[in-house]
Amino acid sequence: MKMTGARIVIESLIKENVKVVFGYPGGAIMNVYDELYKQNKFKHILAKHEQGAVHMADGYARATGDVGVAFVTSGPGITNAVTGIATAYTDSIPLVVISGQVPTTAIGTDAFQEVDAVGITRPITKHNFLVKDVKDLAYIIKEAFYLARSGRPGPVHIDIPKDVTVALAKFEYPEKIELKTYKPTYKGNKRAIKRAVEAIKKAKRPVFYIGGGSVLSGASDIIREIVKFTKIPSVETLMARGVLRHDCPYLLGMVGMHGTFAANMAMNDADLIISLGARFDDRVTGKLDEFAKNAEIVHIDIDPSQIGKVVETKYPIVGDVKLVLEEMMPLLFDGINPDRYKEWRDVLNRYQELYPLKYADSDEVIKPQWVIEKTGQLVPENAIITTDVGQHQMWAAQFYPFTYPRQLITSGGLGTMGFGFPAALGAKEGAKDRVVINFTGDGSIMMNIQETLVGYKYNLPVINIILNNNYLGMVRQWQSMFYEDRLSETDLSDVQPDFVKLAESMGGVGYRVSKKEEFEKALKDAMEAKKVAFIDVQVDRREDVLPMVPPNSPLKNMLVFKEDK
Amino acid sequence: MKRVISVIVENEHGVLARVVNMFAARGYNITSLTVAPIPNSEFSRMTIMSEGDPKVFEQIVKQLYKLIPVYKVIESDDFIEKEMAMVKFPLKEVKDNLADIDAIARCYNGKISNVNDKHVVVSVVDRPDRIDNFLKAMMSKYKNSEIVRSGVSVIER
Numbered sequence: 001m002k003m004t005g006a007r008i009v010i011e012s013l014i015k016e017n018v019k020v021v022f023g024y025p026g027g028a029i030m031n032v033y034d035e036l037y038k039q040n041k042f043k044h045i046l047a048k049h050e051q052g053a054v055h056m057a058d059g060y061a062r063a064t065g066d067v068g069v070a071f072v073t074s075g076p077g078i079t080n081a082v083t084g085i086a087t088a089y090t091d092s093i094p095l096v097v098i099s100g101q102v103p104t105t106a107i108g109t110d111a112f113q114e115v116d117a118v119g120i121t122r123p124i125t126k127h128n129f130l131v132k133d134v135k136d137l138a139y140i141i142k143e144a145f146y147l148a149r150s151g152r153p154g155p156v157h158i159d160i161p162k163d164v165t166v167a168l169a170k171f172e173y174p175e176k177i178e179l180k181t182y183k184p185t186y187k188g189n190k191r192a193i194k195r196a197v198e199a200i201k202k203a204k205r206p207v208f209y210i211g212g213g214s215v216l217s218g219a220s221d222i223i224r225e226i227v228k229f230t231k232i233p234s235v236e237t238l239m240a241r242g243v244l245r246h247d248c249p250y251l252l253g254m255v256g257m258h259g260t261f262a263a264n265m266a267m268n269d270a271d272l273i274i275s276l277g278a279r280f281d282d283r284v285t286g287k288l289d290e291f292a293k294n295a296e297i298v299h300i301d302i303d304p305s306q307i308g309k310v311v312e313t314k315y316p317i318v319g320d321v322k323l324v325l326e327e328m329m330p331l332l333f334d335g336i337n338p339d340r341y342k343e344w345r346d347v348l349n350r351y352q353e354l355y356p357l358k359y360a361d362s363d364e365v366i367k368p369q370w371v372i373e374k375t376g377q378l379v380p381e382n383a384i385i386t387t388d389v390g391q392h393q394m395w396a397a398q399f400y401p402f403t404y405p406r407q408l409i410t411s412g413g414l415g416t417m418g419f420g421f422p423a424a425l426g427a428k429e430g431a432k433d434r435v436v437i438n439f440t441g442d443g444s445i446m447m448n449i450q451e452t453l454v455g456y457k458y459n460l461p462v463i464n465i466i467l468n469n470n471y472l473g474m475v476r477q478w479q480s481m482f483y484e485d486r487l488s489e490t491d492l493s494d495v496q497p498d499f500v501k502l503a504e505s506m507g508g509v510g511y512r513v514s515k516k517e518e519f520e521k522a523l524k525d526a527m528e529a530k531k532v533a534f535i536d537v538q539v540d541r542r543e544d545v546l547p548m549v550p551p552n553s554p555l556k557n558m559l560v561f562k563e564d565k
Numbered sequence: 566m567k568r569v570i571s572v573i574v575e576n577e578h579g580v581l582a583r584v585v586n587m588f589a590a591r592g593y594n595i596t597s598l599t600v601a602p603i604p605n606s607e608f609s610r611m612t613i614m615s616e617g618d619p620k621v622f623e624q625i626v627k628q629l630y631k632l633i634p635v636y637k638v639i640e641s642d643d644f645i646e647k648e649m650a651m652v653k654f655p656l657k658e659v660k661d662n663l664a665d666i667d668a669i670a671r672c673y674n675g676k677i678s679n680v681n682d683k684h685v686v687v688s689v690v691d692r693p694d695r696i697d698n699f700l701k702a703m704m705s706k707y708k709n710s711e712i713v714r715s716g717v718s719v720i721e722r
Binding site: 118119122123126127130132147179180181182303304305308309 | 590628
């Protein structure tokens with residue numbers, strides 16, 4: 001039986017077992033929405049802005065591990081989606097974004113709502129397709145899902161001209177897909193693994209440097225087992241928070257610009273850095289010439305282009321972190337002596353004692369770090385935490401007691417303000433039984449606040465905790481530190497919304513908190529309310545994120561706390 | 566350092582743009598580029614001459630492999646390299662030296678390809694460095710010439 005391209009899209013998504021699509025209709029994608037209307041196998045969540053839709057699909061993908069799916073129309077539909085796609089791309093999140101396009105006959109004529117969509121998304125997708133013939137459509141959708149979730153995951157964009165959605169073809173969904181030009185390496189080379197194991201056994205000061213790839217490959221359990229057995233000190237990147245439990249005795253905390261002193265000194269002083277799905281980002285390495293001068297590098301990554309890109313790598317292993325570690329573990333456990341690293345652990349623990357992560361709490365003003373810690377005490381251990389971008393993001397990464405991978409959902413690579421709230425809605429859709437908290441700032445929350453209506457309409461009661469300092473805080477901090485306190489366009493105190501009324505006007509519930517004792521009540525109430533909540537917490541305006549590696553400084557030159565200087 | 570790589574890609578919509586975009590986005594140079602389909606296959610062959618240190622080349626190759634339609638990247642120190650160049654002279658500049666031009670062109674696997682009442686066109690096919698020499702010789706001797714180079718094509722020995 002022949003069916004239309006639009007119907008093929010719907011049937012293909014059903015074959016892929018898609019449960020929810022986030023999107024926004026428009027002219028060029030109307031036929032697909034018409035077929036969506038006629039089916040009841042999966043649901044559609046209508047965002048208020050295409051950027052919101054893609055962030056929701058992204059949050060859903062990060063929370064569940066499934067592929068997130070979004071529909072948008074041509075022209076402004078796809079350009080609005082661009083930030084969402086780029087966010088997913090830099091954090092390797094599997095998405096399939098399907099956009100409408102003007103009819104093939106109109107392509108290139110500057111038609112109404114025409115843009116070169118595949119031209120725009122090419123550098124921010126793992127791959128993209130312009131479907132020119134309905135006969136290719138089913139295969140392309142299959143390929144898109146396969147590409148999105150395999151190897152190093154990422155977003156895939158399919159652009160479908162309107163005439164292709166009405167053209168007829170036989171629907172044959174391929175069972176399996178085999179691409180001549182794309183064969184990711186999952187299993188590590190045995191010899192390389194053996195050599196790396198020998199290097200670890202011989203090292204005096206090794207450190208596990210755990211990155212987002214560990215989360216994507218589901219390697220948390222095995223990493224916990226290896227760290228527990230070998231007692232090798234470990235650091236996590238922002239993207240890897242929760243791979244180890246926060247109370248793991250060998251976890252030194254987050255590494256990098258706002259990492260702990262001990263974690264950064266571990267990288268600085270190590271003689272062997274074992275990178276597990278991390279990519280030596282500039283926010284981690286600090287000044288590159290001075291980075292890990294005495295260390296050899298073991299680099300395990302599924303993406304060969306990451307290996308040797310930033311640092312010279314003596315022990316490269318291309319493969320899936322989990323599969324490689326499964327091979328490594330028996331070799332490593334055979335004859336390794338954890339006491340060998342005791343002296344090294346003692347040194348690092350001493351650093352941890354000298355410069356622990358801390359803040360000067362106060363009874364007069366609310367410290368943002370206190371809010372994060374308090375939240376950690378009040379919400380269930382399995383709560384999902386999303387963040388926007390800025391100071392609150394770093395405080396959440398530093399002070400929240402993470403217990404499992406995928407618990408923290410944050411825009412790490414691209415640093416997209418406005419990500420947190422829609423991502424929280426998507427995560428809630430994927431994990432209805434869990435409390436979802438979005439830590440945000442008074443800057444970030446305004447960037448996608450329209451999605452409050454989505455939370456109301458689809459009953460996705462996420463809780464936004466606004467650490468409100470009336471500043472674009474992170475930029476303000478840099479201005480104070482490096483621009484002689486010239487606060488150019490970062491003071492937001494002149495106009496602030498009434499978040500309580502704002503929430504209420506869109507079916508949510510709002511709280512304004514300016515005293516510590518009000519916070520606990522507000523959060524408990526919000527969890528009971530089962531509505532989208534905004535807790536507007538008035539925090540200490542001038543609090544800085546510390547410790548800090550100043551830009552272009554070596555990791556060891558950290559700015560620590562005032563009283564430590 | 567100049568180096569030539571050969572990239573075998575699936576012959577599909579937008580593949581050239583993907584390759585060229587990657588070079589542009591990551592700040593790599595393309596000195597020359599030739600593309601043509603490989604007969605009796607679904608592939609095309611791109612020959613790219615680029616500049617950079619070995620580390621940059623390592624990244625270029627890895628980033629090329631990361632593009633989904635890239636089948637194979639061939640790096641070799643043992644390529645046969647050929648390039649074509651055509652030079653057009655105003656007839657009045659060279660009309661007394663046609664024999665000389667033809668003799669030089671023959672040294673570079675070439676000849677005079679066309680002569681009409683206004684212009685003389687010489688074409689040669691040779692290694693890129695020899696093409697450089699040929700063009701230098703021509704430009705130093707004759708004025709107002711117009712030059713077209715094809716970019717390098719290579720095949721492994």
